[in-house]
Amino acid sequence: MRTRTAPVIVSVAGRWYFFHLTNVMTLSMDAGLIYEYLERISHLLRANARRADSDGMLQPVQLEALHYLSRCNAYSNTPAAVTDYLGLTKGTVSQTLRVLESNGYVEKQADEKDGRVVHLLLTRKGRGLVESAIPPKNLRLGVDDLPPPMQEQLGTALYQLLGAIQRSNQLKSFGVCRTCRYNASLGQDSFRCELTGATLTPSDVTRICREHAGRDGG
Numbered sequence: 413m414r415t416r417t418a419p420v421i422v423s424v425a426g427r428w429y430f431f432h433l434t435n436v437m438t439l440s441m442d443a444g445l446i447y448e449y450l451e452r453i454s455h456l457l458r459a460n461a462r463r464a465d466s467d468g469m470l471q472p473v474q475l476e477a478l479h480y481l482s483r484c485n486a487y488s489n490t491p492a493a494v495t496d497y498l499g500l501t502k503g504t505v506s507q508t509l510r511v512l513e514s515n516g517y518v519e520k521q522a523d524e525k526d527g528r529v530v531h532l533l534l535t536r537k538g539r540g541l542v543e544s545a546i547p548p549k550n551l552r553l554g555v556d557d558l559p560p561p562m563q564e565q566l567g568t569a570l571y572q573l574l575g576a577i578q579r580s581n582q583l584k585s586f587g588v589c590r591t592c593r594y595n596a597s598l599g600q601d602s603f604r605c606e607l608t609g610a611t612l613t614p615s616d617v618t619r620i621c622r623e624h625a626g627r628d629g630g
């Protein structure tokens with residue numbers, strides 16, 4: 413048991429109030445309980461997301477790969493980057509990508525400079541599926557049901573937990589470009605990647621990247 417500041421959210425006459433109590437005695441939440449919550453939430457979200465797939469063809473991992481490809485930048489849409497991101501074996505990811513391609517969700521494109529490198533691009537069908545499935549409807553309804561301060565607090569806590577897991581296991585961050593330490597602002601709506609020297613557009617900096625490095629070194 414330890415002493416710390418605790419956020420408190422209460423509802424009075426239909427309005428939400430948010431404040432901090434200091435020196436509250438709290439129990440540390442153990443990893444087992446957090447795992448149980450996350451596992452149950454993941455299961456509910458995956459089940460709901462799959463309902464958006466009218467063909468009923470895709471497995472959760474295939475939808476995850478499709479979602480990643482819809483969010484990543486041009487350095488990160490290769491089979492090797494998908495393998496790193498999903499943390500699965502090369503064979504499993506190859507099979508996953510084959511299913512997505514044969515069902516018309518992604519198409520391959522050779523790299524303009526190096527013909528040995530293949531990029532995976534979402535087709536209109538793939539993009540449509542991601543837009544209808546993610547975020548799943550049950551998550552949107554659940555989040556809307558929480559008071560705004562709690563939504564923000566939850567987002568921050570999950571972001572920090574993700575970062576802590578990645579740091580303590582030496583995993584790549586796969587973060588959003590605008591938060592990368594190599595991202596240099598060149599002024600109005602113009603950015604440069606100091607790792608590759610490429611100029612980045614405002615749209616590029618909203619995408620996730622396999623080379624991302626946190627500003628704190630993570």
Ligand code: SF4
Pocket residue numbers: 485587588589590592593594595596604605606607608620621622623624625
């Ligand atoms: S600035 Fe960082 S995240 Fe953005 S493209 Fe360069 S390496 Fe990737």
